[in-house]
Amino acid sequence: MANLQSLDILRSSASTETPSRIREQPEVAKLIDVSRCIGCKACQAACMEWNDLRPEMEDFTGVYDNPSDLNPSTWTLMRFTEWENEAGNLEWLIRKDGCMHCSDPGCLKACPSPGAIVQYSNGIVDFVSENCIGCGYCVKGCPFNIPRISTADSKAYKCTLCSDRVAVGQAPACAKACPTGAIQFGSKSDMQELAHERIIDLNERGFKQAGLYDPEGVGGTHVMYVLHHADKPQIYANLPDKPHISRLVQLWKGMFKPIALAGLAFTAVAGFFHYVVAGPNEVQPEDEEHGRKALDGKDRA
């Protein structure tokens, strides 16, 4: 995957062609086990360090979420929620936010610039900056509110799942750094199996609703969560319950495009045939006659 030869590309933005899939790569996935995450932000630090990102230092706003939101230089962010469960006990829910690398990526669907967003055959959705035009359509296409546009160069940025590391057989920087193994990286099937084991353990510890977050609505994701309360993903800092690409975006980027173009073409063609059939509407000599008279004020005489 070190280069973007079509061999390794599953999908590319603003392309009407589907690259032929010749080289098979295992689908990869990052599994974030929220139940063993301690919110230490090692992932955030490792991400900044590996990707040479240093966002602006912000103010303390009363919560541990720093920076306060994802931004063009913050590709992953711990989000902290103090949640009191049904029994009245406090649970400190800590979720690592960032690109989910959807199988059906809304950003890619929305992107108008060919090759600015690609999905490799291993499932990673990557932004190719030099093709990015900074229109922000990816922001609108994303069901998870992930991409951010830089004010410095007007390009969209988000987690690359460390495609440069994965390409040489290393885990993403966040997964490697994670001290407690809350972030695991491997083939998607292995990660699903691991998640299954974790869910059994969590069930035994009293989390009856523990489950895997790998939402169908976006075709599954290549970043998955093990949640202790999988029935209520929204308690984890508004993780969408049933995410899907917005109907509006589907309309906008789906059928509307060919229909609109066809409609316009039809209008033009209709004009052409009208001309062919009805012919031009030309001013006749008698019109000129009448006109001149009228102009001279004599037509009503």
Next chain:
Amino acid sequence: MELNRRGFMRLSGAALAASSVGALGFGSSGEALASAVRPYKLARTTETRNTCTYCAVACGILIYSLGDGAKNSKATITHIEGDPDHPVNRGTLCPKGAALLDVVHSPTRVKYPMYRAAGESGFKRVSWDFALDRVAKLMKEDRDKNFIAKNAAGTTVNRWTTTGMLAASASSNETAFVTWKVARSFGMVVFDNQARV
């Protein structure tokens, strides 16, 4: 003007035509894919094994530096990550360890010996010889003046209580040993480390 008008009509026509063609699925997009993802930034860097400087988990780290040690190149540390072979951290790091690079290259690192004279509001840069000569002179003056060879009961105690020292908590055992030797050979007893805080 006529020409212009015709020109723009043709252009519009082309646009319409292209639109129709596009709608039918023709189009090009292949060129964009020729570009590459970000090059792997550790290629050809030098890997050095080290230990994280912060807590006493003592995670193994790999320091990557640019420059292969050739005569005309000076190594610059460009990246630090966990040592996967290390039995304790197994490649992982905490948020401090994962950001070690920024402490190595901190803008507030001291680069030159600095001296602040009595009453001054800031430091000025001095030479090592100035600094060490002056420190040694001040120490000797104080030691010679205040060294206690015998206590009131006449027991030999050989202690120096008017100059003290705090030893570091992140320096090596070798530094520690040399420090112990030097400080105790002077008879220093006001001597402690950071174990308690």
Next chain:
Amino acid sequence: MTNTWQDIKNANVIVVMGGNAAEAHPCGFKWAIEAKVHNKAKLVVVDPRFTRTASVADLYAPIRPGTDIAFLLGVIRYLLENDAIQHEYVRAFTNASLIVKESYGFTDGLFSGWSTDKQDYDRASWAYDVGEDGFAKSDPTFQHPNCVMNLLKAHVARYTPEMVSRICGTPKDAFLQVCALFASTSAPDKALTSMYALGWTQHSVGSQNVRAMAMVQLLLGNIGVAGGGMNALRGHSNIQGLTDIGLLSNLMPGYLTLGRDFDTSFEEYMKTRLFKPQRAGQTSYWQNYKKFFVSFQKSVYGAAATAENDWAYDYLPKLDVPGYDILRAFDMMHNGKINGYICQGFNPLQSFPNKKKIRAALGKLKFLVVMDPLETETAKFFENHGDKNPSDPSKISTEVFMLPTSCFAEEDGSLTNSSRWIQWHWKAAEPPGEAKPDIAIMSGIYSRMKAMYAKDGGAFPDPILNLTWNYTNPDSPGPDEIAKEINGRALQEVKDASGAVTLRAGQLLDGFAQLRDDGSTACGCWIYSGMWTERGNIMARRDATDPREQGLAPNWAFAWPANRRIMYNRASADANGKPWNPKKPLIAWNGSKWDGIDVPDFAPTSNPSAGVSPFIMNQDGLGRLFTLAALREGPFPEHYEPMESPVLNSLHPKVSANPMTRVFPGDRADFGTVDKFPFVATTYRLTEHFHYWTKHAKINAILQPEEFIEIGEVLAKEKGIANGDWVRLSSQRGFVIVKACVTKRLKPMTVDGKQTHTIGFPIHWGFTGSAKKGFGANTLTPFVGDANTETPEFKAFLVNVEKTNPPVA
């Protein structure tokens, strides 16, 4: 740590109390998570705050800061009441059966021997009843009323669950759930591990906090076994090494101690250090003290240390007080009794209690030398930074030297981790600018002093002139040369009893067993011997293989002593040498010797039938439930309130605080009372930062940019404070203006019938570095020390909080 980091994965129950491992030691804490994931372990967190460790715990119990002893003695009472102790272990390996002197007693908060005049104890009664044979009497049936077990029962009887809840504020049911989980590990094949740090030590009763838990572990049979132990999670990368090498005021390398004024001769000195066994047939390892001492003196003073001059005993300074610890040093400085001070690293202005006093003390110095890779607040203490550091440089006449040092990445050397592994590291780049290694700076100071003393003479120049300094480059000795010096070598040919040569002259030692007390061996630090032998640099070993994946990795680097990975591992097997937990044995008696995956902490061929007990560094060889006179405030832990407390001691209001607390007379006026400062405050680290260093690192400054306090929702509502508001937090020592984090993680507790609030104050900010400027939590902390270690009481003091306007920028 008695055990290794990885060994935590073998635990069945993990208690994090007096620490916050997930935040302060995330990479070590991974092994607690491993225990949960792969060993079905339960994680218990007892902490005043719902920490990030608590966020992954199976059970969280809140506790008021400074009441851990009450909690733990309550646990002991529960274990004894419910017979949830490991009987065989307790009987064979602890001093439960030994009989204490009749004169020992405890009434109204004071142990026997208290003198109101001296404000000190006469500790003679805190001792075993010694029989005619010179050994301690014992009663293995526990019938004797003065056997340790019965004294302990009587001592903890007051700590009922109701009393624990009344003192600690912990809900009774949460306390009992913790007890039940602890009790589950009394089974011989189950282990509880204790992970603690400064949350226990930074109290006026810090040492006794740790002791109380150690007693719990002894009763449960969890010391010396896989997945057990007392694991002090040390905070700094080489604070273990610095302590091992003896950089504490009373120490020499390898836990040898400097003489005191009352050790009037070398003979006197040795007398009190050759600990005689207190039980028949017992090994007391400190009987080898002289070998270690002589070899050390030979290492440091070479030919100048001879049998005739008592191995240069007088070259060493003697102490007139137990120790010149940091609190005493800064109190002396504040009183104008110290003229010069060298900070090799460290940052006292931010790190020590009562910043105002520290700042004033530094201003009384004639000269201050700071050696550090970073600009520290201490080096810049004379600068004016408004309320955050209100100094007036024109009035401060201290000469300050800020000397740049290399950092970890820029030098070779070894560091000792929390589980005593000595690991070598390599230099990756040159230091910036003119920065030098600390070794070169110390050498620079030394060589100048030596030259001046050689030329001009002066006070007692002998130790300076005779100090061994035969390094290849005397201005900047190589770490490898020093490491070999620490390891030790034979100075002349050494022969065994039969006359066979065991060591050639100059040969590096294989370990401390080869040390002699006749001056034929030299060794810089006996416990480190074996780290660089004729086989090479053992600290640089990188073989991570791990037998049975039990978390020892015995061939990775070097662990002192003697490459032993788990301390007291003899106790992992029963009296007959059979492992308590057959699935995770460490060593076992195979009929002729001790064998297993770890180096035995015992004589390798000592047959169990000889009855030698496992704790060979103690004179009785036993784990001590009753600790004799080893600690200053009593042989058993007792609950004492912090120096600043919202309530009087419920058990003995007249002796509310620890009578032996380290307090200097000048500091009493700086203590606040509950009427003016009604809330309990505690200080701590956040995971995003390391002390005052990482505010110099951009990434960490981004991750946690600005100083704040944590305050519960109930108190915030009472005070009209909203999340992110500016507040003024004050104690008798000063005030800070910081932002508030209003949280559900701090809840009011009912203590002695009253609602008590705790406010949390992370420590990491100051006026240098990349993060936003802050005051530093120690602006508020009291100048109070633990009775034994003089560790400041940072974890429990009194404050007030009010909403305020933002500070003027």
Next chain:
Amino acid sequence: MKTPPGSVSRYTTAARINHWITAACLILLALSGMALFHPSLFFLTGLFGGGAYTRAIHPWFGSVLLVSFGILFIRFVRFNLWNSDDNRWMGKIGRVLANDEENVPEVGRYNAGQKLVFWGMTLLILALFGSGIVIWDVYFAKYTLIGQKRIAAVVHSLAAVGIIGIWIVHVYAALWIKGTISAMMRGSVSAGWSWRHHRKWLRETAGRR
């Protein structure tokens, strides 16, 4: 330009400049907009120096168009108010398309078709500008939510298609009705053209002489 003899002045020079600025903007907007609307038209970004420039300049064209069309609107709105003639004219639209204007009611300065183009353009430009601001992320991203931006994006593209359709009709009408283009080119139309298509207007014009 002076009105040649036998011609009727229809647009002042200012009006014509105003119209053509608007027209140019609309065309540039259509080209740049279409480039980002459909991948197969992305090549059109080449006209503007690439995708990023196209994205950046498109809203500025729109801003110019808004101002320019605003002036045009003030200029012409009074002629475009709907009246009973327009209803009658609309009733005879079939005859209009069949070039059989003799049986179509006389109209004034603008017929109903032209008025519909005018009002259609007006409404769609407002819609385009309003929705365009919402998705002009460089300056206005922070003022709206993503859900609102999504609606805006759809509204913008629907309106764009609509306005391009109207534009096609507008241009086609100018080509079809011979003699029309000179109105916007030279400012005047022939008397015959006026008689044929805007008889009432011709009479009014004559009456004012």
